[in-house]
Amino acid sequence: MTINITEEGNTITAAFDGRLDTVAAQQISETIEPLMQHADCNIILDCGKMPFISSSGLRIFLKIRKEVAAKGGKMYLKDVCPDVQQVFKMTKLDDLFETIG
Amino acid sequence: MKDNISKYHFAKKELGKIAIPIVILFVVSLSYYLYMRHNTLRGAEIRSEVALENAENMILARLGKIQTVVNSLQPLVEYALEDPDDMFDIARHTIESSSSIMGSGIAFKEDYYPQKGHWYEIYVGHQAGCDTLVAREVGGPEHDYFQMEWYQSGLAAEKGVWSNPYYDNVGGMSYMMTYAVPIHDDNGEVVGAIGADITVDTLASIVRSIKPYPHSFCTLTAGDGTVLVAPTALPKGRYKVFTEIIEGRNLTLTITVPYSDMYGRLWRSTIFFVFVALTGILSVFFIAYRSLQNLWKLNEVRIKEQHIEDELSIARDIQQSLLPTGASVSPTKKVDVCGLQIPAKYVGGDLYDYYVRDNKLFFCIGDVSGKGVPAALLMAISHSLFRTLSAHDENPESIMQSFNATISDNNSDMMFITMFLGILNMETGTVKYCNAGHNPPIIIRNGQPEFIATKPSLLLGVEPNATYTSHTLDLAPGDSLFLYTDGLTEAENVRKELFGEERALNVAAGFCKLTAEEQVKQMREAMQLFVEKAEQSDDLTLLVVRRTETDTNATLTLNNNINELDRLEPFLEEFFQQNGLAMESLSKIDLALEEALANVIMYAYPEGTAGDVTLSMRVENNAICMEISDGGVPFNPLQQQEADLDVPLEKRKIGGLGIHLIKEIMDSVAYEYREGKNLLKLVLTTEINNI
Secondary structure, eight states, rough: OEOOOOOHHHHHEEEEESSSSSSHHHHHHTHHHHHHHHSSSEEEEEEOOOOOOOOOHHHHHHHHHHHHHHHTTTEEEEEEOOHHHHHHHHTOOOOTSEEEO | HHHHHHHHHHHHHHHHHHHHHHHHHHHHHHHHHHHHHHHHHHHHHHHHHHHHHHHHHHHHHHHHHHHHHHHHHHHHHHTTHHHHHHHHHHHHHHHHOOOOOOOOEEOOTTTSSSSGSSSSEEEEEEEEEEOOOEEEEOOOOOOOGGOOOOOOHHHSSSSSOOOOOEEEETTTTSSSEEEEEEEEEEEEOOEEEEEEEHHHHHHHHHHHHHHHHSOOOOOEEEEEESSEOSSSSOOOSSSSEEEEEETTTTTTEEEEEHHHHHHHHHHHHHHHHHHHHHHHHHHHHHHHHHHHHHHHHHHHHHHHHHHHHHHHHHHHHHHHSOOOOGGGOTTSSSSSEEEEEEEESSSSSEEEEEEETEEEEEEEEEEESSSSHHHHHHHHHHHHHHHHHHSSSSHHHHHHHHHHHHHHHTTTTOOEEEEEEEEEEEOOOOEEEEEESSOOEEEETEEEEEEEOOOOOOOTSSSSOOOOOEEEEEEEEEOEEEEEHHHHHHHHHOOOOOHHHHHHHHHHHHHHTHHHHHHHHHHHHHHHHHHHOOOOOOOOOEEEEEOOOOOOEEEEEEOGGGGGGGGGHHHHHHHHTTTTOOOOGGGHHHHHHHHHHHHHHHSEEEEOOOOEEEEEEEEEEEEEEEEEEEOOOOOOOOSOOOOTTTTTGGGSOOOOOHHHHHHHHHHHHEEEEEEEEOOOOOOOOOOOOOO
């Protein structure tokens, strides 16, 4: 799993590439640190190249969501594939995550 | 070169140890010699001193006798002074008193007897060469005794005195010494002297009789340096001189002892000692050299052995690498194969091999005659022959025939191979096999073991034109073929009993539900239990071919390391492909299993302890059945509190999502704790599309 973080004005885009499974979730906790620090901005999580997410992956998303809610930013998910969307549904998180694209 | 250097160091070290006793031996020899030499010298000194004292005493005794005679006659002379002619009688009396006295003279001062003239000395002595005594007056100008030493010293002496030896040309006509005593008149005035002579020859016989050593000699020297007694010829070589001065007699006695007399015995004993010591040292040298040689040889042999061992160890690795691994037969296929090979030496002559081609399992087990390296070489050849010949041939008897023809060619050593070769159709379970003189395998049907009874063909390698016959048998699902080499049946225990076919059959009776690996393990254990501590004498090879039950179990075992989860997805993909499952459900199953496995990996074992988790999967009646088992702390994930998804996110606790997902995805989830293991059973019945 690789994450490519780009900053454009008040918007930070994090593009996830690969499976966000339990192993990957453990590895990226440091990589997403800039997102947590800029939780007052608009944060877009680009899931276009992320075919899989586990509960650990969900927790990463939820952490970012919590931080954003606290600091007054906004979090959007972009290009979520059906399998991942299915997981969101099963965990009833689909309403919590605003999706774009 | 390196060997030479180490040999040199080795020799230096070992010879250094030998040098010590040699040095000690030499020091002891030298000390012995010096000590004995000192003792001998001391002994010679004492011996010579004693001899000299003896001689001195004998001389003193001889001289003392004369002194006594003269001293006792002196008053007689003084008494008879009035008549000068009486002196003749006294002198004669003197001579007759001792055989040692050669002559005696009585001499008076100038003009003492006016009637006798200026000189008056009478002398009585033995005529040279005869016994008769001659008495006469000898004083006169031709014999001016006033000038003679004996007379002068006699007058001057208080009592008596010995003269130095002198040659008497008138009286004795020989070398002599005179004892002189002064004569006094009634007034106490000295008026003359009486003397008695002793010839030096008389003393010489005493001196010559002193002989403490065979070649020693004694000399007598006067106070004025005149040598009185000496040998006619001096001995050759070095010698030691001992001296004794006879006080008051002006005489010096010496004994001369040649070294050859004094040290002769010491030399002989020292030479003997050195000879013995040298012999000893040489023997030590010889023995040491021989043992060093042996040590060198041993060392060389050891180095060579090490080389051989290293190479054999490599050979063993190579041989072991020829053996197939379980990976060549996928566990999800319809057969389960397991082999085991333990060479008695580094390398062995047993072989087994198997591989899958065209949905058929080709397998063989064989035993090359002999053991060790020669057998191993033929084993390697056989291994590649099996692979080569079976690559384009599915007929065991023609494979065997070609095999036999190749091996028989140029087989001058008459090495031979027994081999059982089989080809299992994995779909139908039909086994075509050919047995070239190998031990009959055990077939286990419905749990009932029995030996394959068909008559074996000739073993390979002895008869190029031998014919081989194939046979067929059927393996139903759950049936096994148990193949082995004689290393099993002929395994000996310490009481020289053989493991035997009977025992093998009995063990196989318990194989019914066991996997191939478990069968191999059980047989091995039974055999080890039987042989106890006896040394393995022959190569041992076991090979089990088992048709699995209709539905194949696929298992995946992960260590409790989170990174192991990466192996899950490829495993699932393979399982889906092999079982013809629709890929749509793969992602869901992947998610559910990942959640369940991650749970075990992270929480089942206490931190820092190693453990594993096994996932087994099978397809049964259009359902995927999964079982996750681990030996960690008992933990029922189903009883844990699930995430309450209806609570607003901000108030939710993060966690509990995993088990929720599992339950959401699976149709049935069950947990039990059995025999020390957590078992989580998952079933997914929906959305299965067999293609």
